[in-house]
Amino acid sequence: MDFELTQDQKAARDFAREAAEREIRPKAIEIDRDHAIPDSVIKKISELGFLGSYFPAEYSGAGLDFLSYALIIEEISKVCGSTGVLISAHTSLGCAPVFQFGSEDQKKKFLDPMARGEKIGCFLLTEPGSGSDVSSLSTTYVKEKGQFRINGSKNFITNGGFKGTGILFATYNRKLKHKGISAFIVDLNSKGVEILKNEDKMGIRGSYTTAFAFDDLMVPEDCLLGAEGEGFHIAMETLNGGRIGIAAQALGIAGGAFERARDYSLQRQQFGRPIADFQAIQFKLAEMAMKIETGRLLTYKAAWQKDQKKDHTLTSAMAKAYTSKSAVSVTDEALQIHGGYGYIVDYEVERMFRDAKITEIYEGTNEIQKLVIAKELLKK
Amino acid sequence: MKILVAIKHVIDVELNIKVKDGQLDLEGLQYVMSAWDENAVEEAVALKESHDAETVVISIGSDDATVSIRKAFAMGIDAGIHVSDPNLRYPDSLTVAKIINGVRQDKNFDLILLGRQAQDTDNGLTAGLLAEIADLPFVANATKIEVIDEKKLKVTRQADIGKEVIELSLPAVISVNDSINEPRLASLKGIMQAKKKTIETMDAGLLGIDSGEASLVEVMEFLPPVARAQGQKFDGDAQEITEKVVGLLINEAKVL
Numbered sequence: 001m002d003f004e005l006t007q008d009q010k011a012a013r014d015f016a017r018e019a020a021e022r023e024i025r026p027k028a029i030e031i032d033r034d035h036a037i038p039d040s041v042i043k044k045i046s047e048l049g050f051l052g053s054y055f056p057a058e059y060s061g062a063g064l065d066f067l068s069y070a071l072i073i074e075e076i077s078k079v080c081g082s083t084g085v086l087i088s089a090h091t092s093l094g095c096a097p098v099f100q101f102g103s104e105d106q107k108k109k110f111l112d113p114m115a116r117g118e119k120i121g122c123f124l125l126t127e128p129g130s131g132s133d134v135s136s137l138s139t140t141y142v143k144e145k146g147q148f149r150i151n152g153s154k155n156f157i158t159n160g161g162f163k164g165t166g167i168l169f170a171t172y173n174r175k176l177k178h179k180g181i182s183a184f185i186v187d188l189n190s191k192g193v194e195i196l197k198n199e200d201k202m203g204i205r206g207s208y209t210t211a212f213a214f215d216d217l218m219v220p221e222d223c224l225l226g227a228e229g230e231g232f233h234i235a236m237e238t239l240n241g242g243r244i245g246i247a248a249q250a251l252g253i254a255g256g257a258f259e260r261a262r263d264y265s266l267q268r269q270q271f272g273r274p275i276a277d278f279q280a281i282q283f284k285l286a287e288m289a290m291k292i293e294t295g296r297l298l299t300y301k302a303a304w305q306k307d308q309k310k311d312h313t314l315t316s317a318m319a320k321a322y323t324s325k326s327a328v329s330v331t332d333e334a335l336q337i338h339g340g341y342g343y344i345v346d347y348e349v350e351r352m353f354r355d356a357k358i359t360e361i362y363e364g365t366n367e368i369q370k371l372v373i374a375k376e377l378l379k380k
Numbered sequence: 381m382k383i384l385v386a387i388k389h390v391i392d393v394e395l396n397i398k399v400k401d402g403q404l405d406l407e408g409l410q411y412v413m414s415a416w417d418e419n420a421v422e423e424a425v426a427l428k429e430s431h432d433a434e435t436v437v438i439s440i441g442s443d444d445a446t447v448s449i450r451k452a453f454a455m456g457i458d459a460g461i462h463v464s465d466p467n468l469r470y471p472d473s474l475t476v477a478k479i480i481n482g483v484r485q486d487k488n489f490d491l492i493l494l495g496r497q498a499q500d501t502d503n504g505l506t507a508g509l510l511a512e513i514a515d516l517p518f519v520a521n522a523t524k525i526e527v528i529d530e531k532k533l534k535v536t537r538q539a540d541i542g543k544e545v546i547e548l549s550l551p552a553v554i555s556v557n558d559s560i561n562e563p564r565l566a567s568l569k570g571i572m573q574a575k576k577k578t579i580e581t582m583d584a585g586l587l588g589i590d591s592g593e594a595s596l597v598e599v600m601e602f603l604p605p606v607a608r609a610q611g612q613k614f615d616g617d618a619q620e621i622t623e624k625v626v627g628l629l630i631n632e633a634k635v636l
Contacts, residue, residue, distance in 0.1 A: 011571055019565055048568060057569070063572055
């Protein structure tokens with residue numbers, strides 16, 4: 001057993017840390033305030049190679065392993081949860097299904113521009129009436145003369161507002177439940193795609209979360225991802241990997257809040273000494289660090305299993321549920337350690353507290369994660 | 381154009397450096413590419429992008445120096461030379477200049493770029509010594525480099541008062557100021573590709589330099605900076621404190 005990261009993984013992590021500090025951290029307050037990640041930041045993260053980190057060079061990726069990708073998400077989320085989820089949703093949910101299930105032509109045509117950052121990827125699964133209950137989705141498709149005609153609506157689509165490349169799920173017969181679902185690669189800049197609204201959210205306010213309506217969207221036949229009826233399987237497999245990305249994001253948000261709380265407690269003087277001298281603060285820091293480290297072990301293990309092509313369903317569900325819950329509690333304590341200053345925007349921990357909550361909800365609520373965990377545990 | 385960039389792998393001066401028994405306490409220190417040399421690397425890569433130059437970095441010293449060479453690769457430099465020699469841990473500027481000149485003659489470079497000084501010693505001697513030994517035109521502290529043609533550059537330098545614009549013919553030596561550019565962050569792809577490039581190792585002896593004898597300057601002892609004396613704090617009535625402080629400024633500090 002070896003708990004050391006490889007040289008490559010360390011290099012990727014250190015590079016992401018430096019890039020995050022230099023390029024993203026100075027903009028984090030503005031990103032939250034303006035509900036948008038500036039184009040200049042997106043251009044930068046794409047130039048730095050963060051939008052295609054774990055795909056091979058032949059598809060314009062950086063050729064890293066999945067654990068390195070998780071380390072990058074963690075480092076970036078330490079300074080900005082919105083930018084963290086932009087990269088995570090783009091990579092895990094937009095690029096990954098094409099990489100895993102796409103034909104060679106589809107990879108060249110769709111993965112390559114996404115890995116280069118020319119198109120931002122997103123995942124169109126959730127609908128107003130179907131969240132956790134994926135098989136009840138009501139967006140439909142009909143096959144017509146070598147094309148698919150799609151009608152319906154989607155909401156809470158992370159990165160939707162960029163109108164890049166989407167992995168869209170629709171059914172040809174609702175009665176067939178999950179067996180009727182197929183996945184399509186769609187250009188969201190097409191006729192028949194309408195953005196209904198951009199959501200105003202509690203946290204990750206820079207993330208571009210959009211509701212869509214599809215009115216006779218025509219998708220060419222060669223944009224069917226995998227086989228017809230394989231959509232549910234593609235969605236579940238994709239979310240399996242996506243969970244590691246969200247776990248890494250939660251880990252990063254918690255880590256960022258912890259670092260600030262530790263630094264603040266060493267510098268803030270009360271009763272004539274740094275508040276870090278008080279056991280009340282020390283115990284908080286110890287608890288926070290334990291949660292982060294436990295979550296980190298789970299997350300890295302899940303990523304390692306994915307790299308080793310081992311089944312990671314159980315570990316990634318555990319990692320996602322555990323790190324997200326920890327992130328909420330760690331950011332809460334970080335804010336508490338900051339006292340009144342923590343409630344002020346400039347100190348950034350209040351933003352992290354708001355950003356953390358979503359990690360318990362998206363890419364499978366923690367309740368769904370527990371169902372996944374139990375199902376794995378009770379497997380015969 | 382063939383460009384040689386000389387880079388130094390130095391102690392990260394952002395960290396707290398301690399001195400023990402007249403020697404640097406190397407425990408816990410980290411090493412990085414000297415900041416001005418990053419500017420020189422950036423300038424070389426920019427010239428490569430705009431004028432199709434061939435770029436090579438050279439670093440002298442222990443094996444750790446390859447870390448900075450790989451960083452230069454990740455930023456876009458084509459090739460690297462490491463002059464390795466255990467005696468060259470703290471070579472003086474003249475020795476470094478002689479080695480760079482040896483490599484220059486060996487491989488026919490048109491332009492040698494250096495940072496204006498290294499961030500550890502702050503001597504700022506190597507570039508000038510190199511130009512003198514090599515008998516080449518030299519501009520120190522450049523803030524802008526423009527290519528006129530294959531054989532000519534226009535260089536702007538920061539002088540004591542104002543800026544000077546100098547035209548010079550190649551081959552030449554230029555040291556750069558940090559205002560010349562903003563060194564790029566490498567990309568993930570660059571870092572991965574950097575690992576695959578090979579670094580050529582050269583021996584100082586083969587360049588005709590006896591590293592054991594070469595240094596004319598020896599560092600005898602390192603001394604920590606004198607710690608600032610603790611200040612005085614005054615409590616109480618503003619009127620009284622003012623009188624007291626003014627009195628101290630006149631009688632003790634003798635600044636009034």
